Amino acid sequence: MKNILLLGGGGRECTLAWKLSQSPLCGSFYIAPGNAGTSAYGTNLPVSYNDFEAVKKVCLDKQIDMVVVGPEDPLVLGIYDFIKNDVALQHIIVVGPSKEGAQLEGSKAFSKKFMERHNIPTAAYREFTKDNFEEGVAYIRHAQPPIVLKADGLAAGKGVVITSSIEEAVDAFKSMIVDAQFGAASSKVVIEQFLDGIELSVFALTDGENYVLLPEAKDYKRIGEGDTGLNTGGMGAISPVPFADAEFMNKVVNRIVEPTVNGLKKENILYKGFIFFGLIKVQGEPFVIEYNCRMGDPETEVVIPRLQNDLIDLFVKMESGQLNEVKILHDTRAAGAVMMVAGGYPGDYARGNVMSGFEQVKGSLLFHAGTTNKDGAVVTNGGRVLAITSYGNNIKDALSKSYENAQLINYTDKYYRKDIGWEF
Ligand code: AMP
Numbered sequence: 023m024k025n026i027l028l029l030g031g032g033g034r035e036c037t038l039a040w041k042l043s044q045s046p047l048c049g050s051f052y053i054a055p056g057n058a059g060t061s062a063y064g065t066n067l068p069v070s071y072n073d074f075e076a077v078k079k080v081c082l083d084k085q086i087d088m089v090v091v092g093p094e095d096p097l098v099l100g101i102y103d104f105i106k107n108d109v110a111l112q113h114i115i116v117v118g119p120s121k122e123g124a125q126l127e128g129s130k131a132f133s134k135k136f137m138e139r140h141n142i143p144t145a146a147y148r149e150f151t152k153d154n155f156e157e158g159v160a161y162i163r164h165a166q167p168p169i170v171l172k173a174d175g176l177a178a179g180k181g182v183v184i185t186s187s188i189e190e191a192v193d194a195f196k197s198m199i200v201d202a203q204f205g206a207a208s209s210k211v212v213i214e215q216f217l218d219g220i221e222l223s224v225f226a227l228t229d230g231e232n233y234v235l236l237p238e239a240k241d242y243k244r245i246g247e248g249d250t251g252l253n254t255g256g257m258g259a260i261s262p263v264p265f266a267d268a269e270f271m272n273k274v275v276n277r278i279v280e281p282t283v284n285g286l287k288k289e290n291i292l293y294k295g296f297i298f299f300g301l302i303k304v305q306g307e308p309f310v311i312e313y314n315c316r317m318g319d320p321e322t323e324v325v326i327p328r329l330q331n332d333l334i335d336l337f338v339k340m341e342s343g344q345l346n347e348v349k350i351l352h353d354t355r356a357a358g359a360v361m362m363v364a365g366g367y368p369g370d371y372a373r374g375n376v377m378s379g380f381e382q383v384k385g386s387l388l389f390h391a392g393t394t395n396k397d398g399a400v401v402t403n404g405g406r407v408l409a410i411t412s413y414g415n416n417i418k419d420a421l422s423k424s425y426e427n428a429q430l431i432n433y434t435d436k437y438y439r440k441d442i443g444w445e446f
């Protein structure tokens with residue numbers, strides 16, 4: 023039995039909490055900070071996951087054996103190293119990479135150089151800072167639009183700008199470098215070739231030597247139907263992905279997943295945790311758009327329900343370097359998730375709207391995201407508030423179940439996309 027602390031409080035963490043709590047290996051289970059949904063599976067603690075001293079206190083007080091890190095920030099800030107360098111904590115299993123490994127997500131320039139060193143297919147690029155700003159402008163002037171600009175550091179998912187003209191690209195470049203649009207995160211900018219294709223998300227769990235692949239997924243990032251409007255954290259997800267056939271997935275494994283895991287090992291970068299490959303399929307060939315050092319959200323809401331293995335057992339085998347002994351079992355059913363959000367998201371939105379209708383939902387899984395308990399009610403507490411996941415014989419069936427149930431959930435200014443999975 024393992025006493026577990028799960029860090030995070032979104033839909034991803036609610037899904038992980040649902041899964042972890044089903045394991046016979048689950049001892050005492052805490053979520054920091056959690057949400058109104060996670061409290062059904064464990065005890066929520068009002069602790070900020072970026073406050074490592076507070077996390078340490080929980081680990082000691084609650085005799086934690088395993089820390090599962092949901093979001094990227096604590097990983098990029100070095101929670102793995104914090105725990106492993108503390109004699110009172112170093113016995114704890116940490117699911118997530120070292121600070122250096124988390125640079126795969128924490129620095130676009132780091133990840134591009136890593137891919138270059140290991141011949142992993144990705145868009146051609148250059149990196150610039152204020153020191154070679156004029157060179158950057160000249161580079162843009164010779165580039166063919168659309169031109170992709172990326173703030174090097176974490177920018178809450180907003181650091182990528184795709185421009186359709188040279189002037190627009192120069193303006194965006196100036197805003198990032200000269201006006202520090204994303205603060206220190208954009209003091210370095212990666213400018214890269216635009217790849218025209220269809221995106222998907224592939225997930226591996228690695229023990230630093232071996233890896234297992236989880237079911238793949240596709241998320242829907244734009245706020246509007248038909249993939250229009252602003253980018254969001256993700257408005258829905260499906261798994262499996264129909265265009266990720268065996269031939270394509272073989273290329274993904276051989277050209278991307280294995281070179282990544284082997285590259286980390288060769289470079290002595292400690293990495294025990296999830297690797298999220300944000301991929302794009304261009305004329306049948308896979309390219310890496312980005313790495314993340316954690317699971318995706320809302321991809322987790324469809325990937326984890328399709329994973330039949332015991333998750334705690336996987337994490338224990340990850341710690342002991344035995345993932346080569348594991349056979350991953352997929353639920354053969356499809357899963358589809360619809361994300362319900364607060365009206366106005368991803369711009370300004372209200373919090374504190376009372377939510378109702380949960381008990382009427384039948385045949386779907388409800389994974390809370392931005393929700394909290396207030397005066398005996400569940401209220402909205404974020405932009406993305408609730409993921410409704412369903413299984414089905416195919417993606418259409420799964421999603422129609424989620425859509426039926428989405429109608430039964432009520433709160434002021436509710437919004438969700440009605441066309442998740444529309445192309446399949
Ligand atoms: P990222 O934050 O790196 O995931 O980028 C956000 C989104 O921008 C991606 O999901 C893609 O839709 C898009 N994007 C990023 N890089 C490229 C690229 N080189 N070509 C085309 N689209 C891109």
Ligand code: GLY
Nearest residue numbers: 241256318319320
């Ligand atoms: N859904 C994309 C992400 O988690 O970054």
